[in-house]
Amino acid sequence: MNIETVLSxxxxxxxxxxxxxxxxxxxxxxxxxxTAIIGPSGCGKSTLLRSFNRxxxxxxxxxxxxxxxxxxxxxxxxxxxxxxxxxxxxxxxPNPFPKSIFNNITWGPKIxxxxxxxxxxxxxxxxxxxxxDEVKDRLNDSALELSGGQQQRLCIARTIAMKPEIILxxxxxxxxxxxxxxxxEDLITDLxxxxxxxxxxxxxxxxxRVSDYTAFFYEGKMVEFxxxxxxxxxxxxxxxxxxxxxxxx
Amino acid sequence: MISPTRIRKEKAFKFxxxxxxxxxxxILIVLLTHILSEGWRWLDWQFxxxxxxxxxxxxxxxxxxxxxxxxxxxxxxxxxxxxxxxxLFLEEYGIKGIIxxxxxxxxxxxxxxxxIVYGLLGLTVFVRYFGxxxxxxxxxxxxxxxxxxxxxxxxRESIRAVPNxxxxxxxxxxxxxxxxxxxxxxxxxxxxxxxxxILALSRAxxxxxxxxxxxxxxxxxxxxxxxxxxxxxMPLQIYNWAGRPQADFHQLAAAGIIVLVSVxxxxxxxxxxIRHKMQKRYRF
Numbered sequence: 001m002n003i004e005t006v007l008s009x010x011x012x013x014x015x016x017x018x019x020x021x022x023x024x025x026x027x028x029x030x031x032x033x034x035t036a037i038i039g040p041s042g043c044g045k046s047t048l049l050r051s052f053n054r055x056x057x058x059x060x061x062x063x064x065x066x067x068x069x070x071x072x073x074x075x076x077x078x079x080x081x082x083x084x085x086x087x088x089x090x091x092x093x094p095n096p097f098p099k100s101i102f103n104n105i106t107w108g109p110k111i112x113x114x115x116x117x118x119x120x121x122x123x124x125x126x127x128x129x130x131x132x133d134e135v136k137d138r139l140n141d142s143a144l145e146l147s148g149g150q151q152q153r154l155c156i157a158r159t160i161a162m163k164p165e166i167i168l169x170x171x172x173x174x175x176x177x178x179x180x181x182x183x184x185e186d187l188i189t190d191l192x193x194x195x196x197x198x199x200x201x202x203x204x205x206x207x208x209r210v211s212d213y214t215a216f217f218y219e220g221k222m223v224e225f226x227x228x229x230x231x232x233x234x235x236x237x238x239x240x241x242x243x244x245x246x247x248x249x
Numbered sequence: 250m251i252s253p254t255r256i257r258k259e260k261a262f263k264f265x266x267x268x269x270x271x272x273x274x275x276i277l278i279v280l281l282t283h284i285l286s287e288g289w290r291w292l293d294w295q296f297x298x299x300x301x302x303x304x305x306x307x308x309x310x311x312x313x314x315x316x317x318x319x320x321x322x323x324x325x326x327x328x329x330x331x332x333x334x335x336x337l338f339l340e341e342y343g344i345k346g347i348i349x350x351x352x353x354x355x356x357x358x359x360x361x362x363x364x365i366v367y368g369l370l371g372l373t374v375f376v377r378y379f380g381x382x383x384x385x386x387x388x389x390x391x392x393x394x395x396x397x398x399x400x401x402x403x404x405r406e407s408i409r410a411v412p413n414x415x416x417x418x419x420x421x422x423x424x425x426x427x428x429x430x431x432x433x434x435x436x437x438x439x440x441x442x443x444x445x446x447i448l449a450l451s452r453a454x455x456x457x458x459x460x461x462x463x464x465x466x467x468x469x470x471x472x473x474x475x476x477x478x479x480x481x482x483m484p485l486q487i488y489n490w491a492g493r494p495q496a497d498f499h500q501l502a503a504a505g506i507i508v509l510v511s512v513x514x515x516x517x518x519x520x521x522x523i524r525h526k527m528q529k530r531y532r533f
Contacts, residue, residue: 111424
C-alpha cells in the first residue's frame with residue numbers, strides 16, 4: 001500500500017511545570033491509516049495527542065518544545081483555531097453539545113461560515129458515523145437523550161462534519177459498554193478510508209483490533225513504534241513485550 | 250448492632266430539623282393570615298385603580314403599582330445587561346492575579362451592603378451630582394446598583410456550572426472564544442442567569458429605604474409618563490399608610506402588602522419554574 005506521511009512529530013518535549021511528561025518523541029503518522037498510541041496510565045499518550053490539535057494550550061503550566069509538522073508547517077507555531085479546524089478530536093467522555101442532534105452537527109460548520117445544504121451535511125455526517133438510521137426520525141431531539149454510545153458516535157459525526165484531515169481520539173470507548181465499543185471500533189475501521197486517525201487507548205486488544213500502526217509509550221518516552229501486527233506478535237523491546245503480555249500497566 | 254444512643258441521636262436530629270422547618274412555615278402562615286384578614290375587604294378594583302387620598306375608602310394603590318412597574322422596567326433594562334455582561338466577562342475572560350481577587354471579594358461584599366447605603370450613594374451621585382433630581386431615573390439607577398452585584402454573582406455561578414467538556418468540545422472544532430462563550434456557554438447558563446435576575450428583581454421591587462432617600466414621594470396623584478417624572482412605589486405607599494394613626498389606613502397597608510407579596514410570589518414561582526425546567530433539560 002502507498003504510504004504517505006501526513007503528520008510528523010520531531011523531538012517533541014512537553015513539561016507540566018517541572019514534570020517532564022513527553023521526552024523527545026519523534027513519530028510519523030501515515031495518511032489513511034489508524035495509528036494507536038498505547039501505554040500505561042501517565043505515560044504521556046494523551047498529552048501528546050492533545051498537542052496535535054493544540055488542546056494543550058488550555059493547560060496553563062504546560063510548556064512544549066519541538067516540532068509537529070503538518071503539511072510542512074510546525075503546527076505548534078500555527079494559529080490554533082486553524083489547526084483545530086483541520087485536526088478534529090473526539091474525547092474520552094462523550095460531550096455532545098446540549099442542543100438538538102441536528103444543531104450538534106451544524107454548529108461547527110456554521111461558525112466557520114458554511115453555506116452549503118445543512119440537511120445534506122447532517123445526513124452525510126450521521127451516515128459517516130453510522131448513526132443516521134437510529135436518529136433520522138428525531139433530529140430535533142436533544143442530543144442528551146441519546147445513549148452514551150450514540151452520543152459518542154454523534155461526537156464523531158460532528159467532527160466529520162468539519163471535514164478534517166486527521167481525527168484524534170482520546171480513549172473514545174473507555175466510557176462505553178462493550179456493545180457500543182464494538183460499533184465505534186467498526187466505525188474507526190470504516191473512517192480510515194477518508195481520514196487519518198490517531199487513537200489513544202489503554203486497551204491493548206482495541207489497539208490490535210483497530211490500528212495499522214502502534215506506538216508504545218512508557219514514562220514519557222516512545223519505546224517502540226511499528227506495524228501493529230509486528231508490535232503485538234514480535235516486539236523488539238523487552239518493555240513492550242512485558243506490557244502487551246500484561247506483566248505491568 | 251447499632252447502639253441505642255446512635256438511634257436516639259438520629260431521632261433527636263430528625264426532630265430538631267422538623268421543628269425548625271415547621272417554625273418558619275408557621276411564622277409565614279401566621280403573617281399571611283393576619284395580613285389577609287386585615288386587608289382582604291379593602292382589596293377591590295377601586296383600590297387598585299385609585300390614587301392616594303386622605304379618605305381611606307377613596308385611597309388606592311394605582312400610583313404605587315404603575316410606579317413599581319416603571320421602576321422595575323427601568324431597573325431591569327439597566328442592571329440586566331450590565332450585570333450579565335460583567336459576570337460573563339469576569340468568569341470567561343477574567344482579570345487575573347491580585348486585582349481579579351480584589352474585584353471578586355468586593356463583589357461579594359457589595360451584595361451584602363445595607364440598601365440604605367446605596368440610597369445615600371444614589372442621592373449624592375444621581376440626584377445631586379448628575380442632577381437627575383427625584384426622578385424614576387435616579388431611583389432605577391440606585392436600585393440597579395443595589396441588585397447588580399446579585400446579578401453578577403448569579404451569572405458567574407451559572408457560567409461556572411457549565412461543564413468544561415462542552416467548552417473543550419467546541420474549541421476542538423476550531424471555535425473562537427466568542428463562539429464558545431455566546432454559542433455554547435451562555436445558552437446553557439441562561440436559565441440559571443434568569444433565575445438569579447428574577448430573584449434580584451423581586452428583591453428590588455420590595456425595596457423601600459433607598460427610594461425614600463433618593464426622594465420617591467408617597468403622595469402622587471398621576472401616572473409617571475417619562476423617566477424624569479416623580480414617582481412612588483408599592484412598598485413606599487404601604488410604609489406611608491402604615492405610619493398613619495387611623496386604623497383604616499393600617500388595613501389599607503395590609504391590602505397593599507397582599508398585592509406586593511402576590512407579585513413577589515409570582516416572580517419567585519417563575520424563577521423556580523425556570524430552574525426546574527433547566528434541571529430537566531441539562532443533566533450531565
